[in-house]
Amino acid sequence: MTLELARDNGMPTATNGTAALEQSPFAIRGLTVSYGEKPAVFSVDMTVEAGKMTAIIGPNGAGKSTLLKAALGVVPPVSGRVQVFGKPLDTQRARIAYVPQRASVDWDFPTRVIDVVIMGLYRELGLLGRITGRHKAAARDCLERVGMADFADRQIGQLSGGQQQRVFLARALAQGADLYLLDEPFAGVDAATEKAIIAVLKQLRAEGKTVVVVHHDLATVTDYFDNVFLINTRKVAEGPVSEAFTADTLQAAYGGRLATAQVDQLGVAPVMGGVY
Amino acid sequence: MLFDALLLQLGYNATLVAIGATLLGVSAGITGTFLFLRKRALVSDAVSHATLPGVGIAFLVMVALGGDGRNLAGLLLGSAISAGIGLWCLNWLTRNTRLAEDAAIGAVLSVFFGFGIVILTVIQTLGVGRQAGLEGFLLGSTAGMLWNDALVIAGGGAAALLLIVLMRRPMTMVAFDPEYAAARGISVSRIDMAMMGLVMAVTVVGLKIVGLILIVALLIIPAVTARFWTERSDLVVLLAGVAGGVAAYVGAALSASAPNLPTGPIIVLVSFALFALSLLFAPNRGVLAAVLRHIRFQRQVHLRQGLLAVAQEQLIYEPLTLRLLRRHGLLRADGVPTEKGRARAAKALRDEHRWALVRSDQSHEAAAAMYDGLRDIETVLTADQIREIDNLIGGPKEVSA
Numbered sequence: 001m002t003l004e005l006a007r008d009n010g011m012p013t014a015t016n017g018t019a020a021l022e023q024s025p026f027a028i029r030g031l032t033v034s035y036g037e038k039p040a041v042f043s044v045d046m047t048v049e050a051g052k053m054t055a056i057i058g059p060n061g062a063g064k065s066t067l068l069k070a071a072l073g074v075v076p077p078v079s080g081r082v083q084v085f086g087k088p089l090d091t092q093r094a095r096i097a098y099v100p101q102r103a104s105v106d107w108d109f110p111t112r113v114i115d116v117v118i119m120g121l122y123r124e125l126g127l128l129g130r131i132t133g134r135h136k137a138a139a140r141d142c143l144e145r146v147g148m149a150d151f152a153d154r155q156i157g158q159l160s161g162g163q164q165q166r167v168f169l170a171r172a173l174a175q176g177a178d179l180y181l182l183d184e185p186f187a188g189v190d191a192a193t194e195k196a197i198i199a200v201l202k203q204l205r206a207e208g209k210t211v212v213v214v215h216h217d218l219a220t221v222t223d224y225f226d227n228v229f230l231i232n233t234r235k236v237a238e239g240p241v242s243e244a245f246t247a248d249t250l251q252a253a254y255g256g257r258l259a260t261a262q263v264d265q266l267g268v269a270p271v272m273g274g275v276y
Numbered sequence: 277m278l279f280d281a282l283l284l285q286l287g288y289n290a291t292l293v294a295i296g297a298t299l300l301g302v303s304a305g306i307t308g309t310f311l312f313l314r315k316r317a318l319v320s321d322a323v324s325h326a327t328l329p330g331v332g333i334a335f336l337v338m339v340a341l342g343g344d345g346r347n348l349a350g351l352l353l354g355s356a357i358s359a360g361i362g363l364w365c366l367n368w369l370t371r372n373t374r375l376a377e378d379a380a381i382g383a384v385l386s387v388f389f390g391f392g393i394v395i396l397t398v399i400q401t402l403g404v405g406r407q408a409g410l411e412g413f414l415l416g417s418t419a420g421m422l423w424n425d426a427l428v429i430a431g432g433g434a435a436a437l438l439l440i441v442l443m444r445r446p447m448t449m450v451a452f453d454p455e456y457a458a459a460r461g462i463s464v465s466r467i468d469m470a471m472m473g474l475v476m477a478v479t480v481v482g483l484k485i486v487g488l489i490l491i492v493a494l495l496i497i498p499a500v501t502a503r504f505w506t507e508r509s510d511l512v513v514l515l516a517g518v519a520g521g522v523a524a525y526v527g528a529a530l531s532a533s534a535p536n537l538p539t540g541p542i543i544v545l546v547s548f549a550l551f552a553l554s555l556l557f558a559p560n561r562g563v564l565a566a567v568l569r570h571i572r573f574q575r576q577v578h579l580r581q582g583l584l585a586v587a588q589e590q591l592i593y594e595p596l597t598l599r600l601l602r603r604h605g606l607l608r609a610d611g612v613p614t615e616k617g618r619a620r621a622a623k624a625l626r627d628e629h630r631w632a633l634v635r636s637d638q639s640h641e642a643a644a645a646m647y648d649g650l651r652d653i654e655t656v657l658t659a660d661q662i663r664e665i666d667n668l669i670g671g672p673k674e675v676s677a
């Protein structure tokens with residue numbers, strides 16, 4: 001297990017042991033991503049611990065989504081290396097499930113909820129495999145887990161935002177992956193749904209899967225997560241919640257956006273709502 | 277005559293044209309669906325217009341080499357190359373400049389088309405009499421279609437279909453959610469390129485029959501037509517293939533049934549007729565269905581509001597509401613509710629209370645999503661569930677309707 005507090009960070013790669021790199025389900029080294037000339041993510045190292053739930057935390061525009069997208073090759077990085085379960089990303093695609101932030105989909109697309117979840121099975125189906133009752137049952141099962149089974153035959157555009165979010169979570173579940181990367185699954189979701197989603201994620205962890213979640217609500221971090229990763233273009237801190245989620249690191253990540261009083265409050269008893 | 281044409285009884289050429297057109301219609305309809313789902317329908321217009329310079333140049337090259345300038349395979353090869361260059365320009369413009377795709381399409385389309393027309397004009401002034409109907413590629417010309425031409429069309433169409441069968445899943449995924457597709461390791465740019473390759477193949481193959489100006493109609497209209505009938509992408513693809521094939525076959529037969537009817541434009545008109553029928557009569561998404569649905573909805577609203585007003589002993593002013601209540605025998609002519617009216621009103625009010633409970637209970641989420649203030653609760657919940665709710669509400673257990 002690697003704990004590291006990177007308050008003195010900035011120095012990429014070499015300092016991080018290769019053992020950690022080999023064992024981690026998701027290890028990033030020296031990742032820099034830029035839209036145009038301004039880096040959105042700069043020289044970031046991340047080592048996700050296996051079988052744990054990790055929160056990626058940072059203010060709006062900190063590069064959280066960019067970090068995940070670049071690590072998955074959705075946007076091209078300027079530099080950096082990603083290893084998944086100690087191997088190159090492309091050999092491990094089948095073990096990764098990703099839920100995008102605001103799914104970049106066309107809501108009037110002719111597809112039902114169940115068809116969206118079956119997309120999670122495409123790798124299993126191959127190019128020509130027929131969709132059988134077994135696949136449909138598996139998809140329904142995943143919908144059941146997120147409480148959306150009754151919506152299976154609706155057109156995807158007829159769902160509310162929170163319901164759509166749960167369908168995309170079901171699609172990720174259908175992949176049967178070992179590593180789950182979720183970009184703000186709780187955004188725009190009501191309290192009951194949030195509870196349902198977190199239950200699903202905790203169950204995944206209980207099955208030994210690794211879960212990484214971009215998260216905004218500082219008040220629930222201690223409740224939900226084992227580890228945190230604080231980012232604001234550069235890495236701010238990484239490690240167990242008790243060590244890396246402190247007034248200091250929050251101040252460093254959020255700067256003036258987070259009043260000292262609020263941080264103090266968090267440190268003692270996490271009672272406040274999301275901070276932006 | 278038309279009947280003969282539909283049964284392929286009008287001779288060799290007409291039969292060849294009908295078969296070729298049908299194959300083209302099917303493959304264009306299916307290919308076009310993916311383009312439509314990817315929201316890049318107009319790219320095909322740029323591609324088709326970009327074929328023209330290639331046709332002219334291929335003709336010149338073949339003549340210069342001492343061959344027959346009208347060799348279809350040669351001309352199509354030329355058109356494919358120039359369409360490929362046009363596509364490359366289009367991609368380059370959208371990727372490396374700030375031009376949006378629609379502007380880039382306009383630029384590529386007009387420049388290539390203009391250049392093509394210049395070349396055709398030059399050819400006309402060069403070897404008189406030999407250019408032999410290159411303008412036919414603008415709007416299609418089937419008069420002198422040969423067995424070999426039909427083979428080229430059949431081969432191209434079949435190849436396109438085969439590729440689509442192989443790529444339908446990644447193409448659907450990219451069209452629906454490109455970011456997710458990329459995260460799963462699908463190369464979005466490569467899928468897009470393959471899709472454009474398919475469009476190019478269909479366009480080139482269709483030049484002879486419908487011509488480059490109208491090919492976009494064959495690609496897009498069937499997809500739009502099919503979309504009216506289903507909410508499933510795989511069915512949209514299939515139906516578009518059928519619509520494209522039927523339109524092409526009927527169109528080709530129609531044009532063969534009388535002299536001087538141009539094949540391509542007739543096919544497009546038939547295709548449009550299918551579209552118009554779908555637009556009007558398709559269930560759910562059709563215009564007529566929408567109008568009917570609205571009228572029915574309006575009546576339900578009035579009836580339900582009327583019943584609630586009766587239950588709460590409020591006065592009703594809306595003439596439509598009064599009329600509907602009377603017609604259903606819920607209100608007497610003098611405005612006093614009938615026995616049945618009173619019972620229905622009580623039931624409506626009770627349903628309101630039941631719904632309120634259903635909507636506040638997370639475990640009934642799917643049922644709650646059906647709430648529209650109109651529906652009878654029995655259509656959504658089982659008798660047992662309703663009894664449970666009634667127990668919570670208390671009061672009379674049964675309200676007869």
Ligand SMILES: Nc1ncnc2c1ncn2[C@@H]1O[C@H](COP(=O)(O)OP(=O)(O)OP(=O)(O)O)[C@@H](O)[C@H]1O
Pocket residue numbers: 035040058059060061062063064065066067101
């Ligand atoms: N497609 C894009 N083109 C240009 N700039 C972008 C693009 N996407 C993101 N950016 C910029 O990159 C930076 C990081 O964006 P990113 O979406 O990764 O932030 P985030 O941490 O996920 O924020 P949020 O909490 O709002 O989701 C921002 O400054 C943003 O403006």
Ligand SMILES: [Mg+2]
Pocket residue numbers: 064065066101183
């Ligand atoms: Mg984000």
